[in-house]
Amino acid sequence: MCLDECRYNIYSPPAVMKETKKARGTPEEATFLDLLRTCDLLSRGPAQFLKSEDLSPTQYNVLRILRGAPPAGLPCGEIANRMITRDPDITRLLDRLEKRELISRCRETKDRRMVVARITRQGLKLLARLDEPVLEVHRKQLGHLGGARLKELQDLLVAARVRVA
Numbered sequence: 001m002c003l004d005e006c007r008y009n010i011y012s013p014p015a016v017m018k019e020t021k022k023a024r025g026t027p028e029e030a031t032f033l034d035l036l037r038t039c040d041l042l043s044r045g046p047a048q049f050l051k052s053e054d055l056s057p058t059q060y061n062v063l064r065i066l067r068g069a070p071p072a073g074l075p076c077g078e079i080a081n082r083m084i085t086r087d088p089d090i091t092r093l094l095d096r097l098e099k100r101e102l103i104s105r106c107r108e109t110k111d112r113r114m115v116v117a118r119i120t121r122q123g124l125k126l127l128a129r130l131d132e133p134v135l136e137v138h139r140k141q142l143g144h145l146g147g148a149r150l151k152e153l154q155d156l157l158v159a160a161r162v163r164v165a
Contacts, residue, residue, distance in 0.1 A: 046138075049133060059097055061083055062093060062094070063123050063126070064127065067119050071118075072116065073116040075117075101120055101122050102120060103120060104117070
């Protein structure tokens with residue numbers, strides 16, 4: 001059974017999904033759908049919190065990438081490669097962060113085509129203020145699993161990505 005032939009999809013209400021658990025196809029398909037549902041559900045908590053700071057999860061990801069970058073910054077293409085979710089319009093994403101003075105950008109003198117981005121002090125201050133509240137959201141979402149189960153889950157997810165990366 002392919003995803004298009006499923007009577008219910010990932011957008012079905014949870015009550016309907018429980019009723020149809022036995023109707024799913026292969027273990028791989030069931031796992032894939034569970035991953036999508038779980039990802040969507042877990043993404044909502046941080047997204048709601050970040051919205052109160054007028055940040056999208058993608059913008060937050062860029063700020064964290066730049067915080068971990070060397071002081072010289074990173075080219076826009078490298079930022080795009082390191083992002084958790086791909087954003088086809090990295091330039092506009094960076095424009096919005098630069099407008100808020102959370103990052104700065106400049107053209108390389110050696111290669112004028114290359115634009116390097118750096119996090120600003122204001123961006124660092126914002127991340128420092130968000131670090132603990134974001135960690136608390138993650139603790140509330142996943143802390144009940146305990147360290148050993150979280151490590152096991154992380155190992156399984158890494159193993160799944162290795163085959164498709």
